[in-house]
Amino acid sequence: MLCKKLLVPLVCFVPFLTACVLNSPEFAVDWQHGAKLGWIVSFYIPETPGTKLPECLAKLPKAELASRHFVTVRYHHVRQMFYTIAELPATMQAKVNDQVELWAEDCSDGKISRISRTESDIFP
Numbered sequence: 269m270l271c272k273k274l275l276v277p278l279v280c281f282v283p284f285l286t287a288c289v290l291n292s293p294e295f296a297v298d299w300q301h302g303a304k305l306g307w308i309v310s311f312y313i314p315e316t317p318g319t320k321l322p323e324c325l326a327k328l329p330k331a332e333l334a335s336r337h338f339v340t341v342r343y344h345h346v347r348q349m350f351y352t353i354a355e356l357p358a359t360m361q362a363k364v365n366d367q368v369e370l371w372a373e374d375c376s377d378g379k380i381s382r383i384s385r386t387e388s389d390i391f392p
Contacts (some may be wrong), residue, residue: 297369303384306370307385308362309351322353324375341370341381354381362386 297303312325314334325338337356342349353375356362360383367387373379 285342297385300307302371304370304372306341306352306354306368306372306383308356308364308366308368309342310364311355312338312340324353324378324380327378338380339383341368341383342370343349343370345372346350352381354383356383356386360386 270392312321314330321333327334328336337358339354339356339362340351341354342351344350350372352370352372354368354370354372362368362383368383369385371382371384373381375381
């Protein structure tokens with residue numbers, strides 16, 4: 269009888285642990301130095317009218333905006349979800365929903381966040 273009482277909670281708990289292990293990110297970021305784990309939400313295209321661009325991108329000259337790649341990235345901080353504008357280096361390939369190592373800045377202060385790695389850099 270004691271075995272049944274212990275076995276039922278254990279049987280219910282094991283799938284939960286398995287799900288946690290399977291969903292744990294293998295993409296490690298440099299948390300200790302301020303990096304965040306983010307996901308690419310969308311790409312900005314140079315033809316976007318200036319009124320629709322975020323403040324930090326609207327200030328850039330059109331030639332610079334056309335020669336660089338910018339994305340919207342969502343990331344967690346504490347228990348909140350944030351969105352930021354980040355530059356995707358020309359040497360990196362990424363798509364929507366890719367995980368990235370993000371160094372978040374505040375676009376409303378005129379600062380653009382930086383992406384240092386993408387999951388495709390880790391898992392080609």
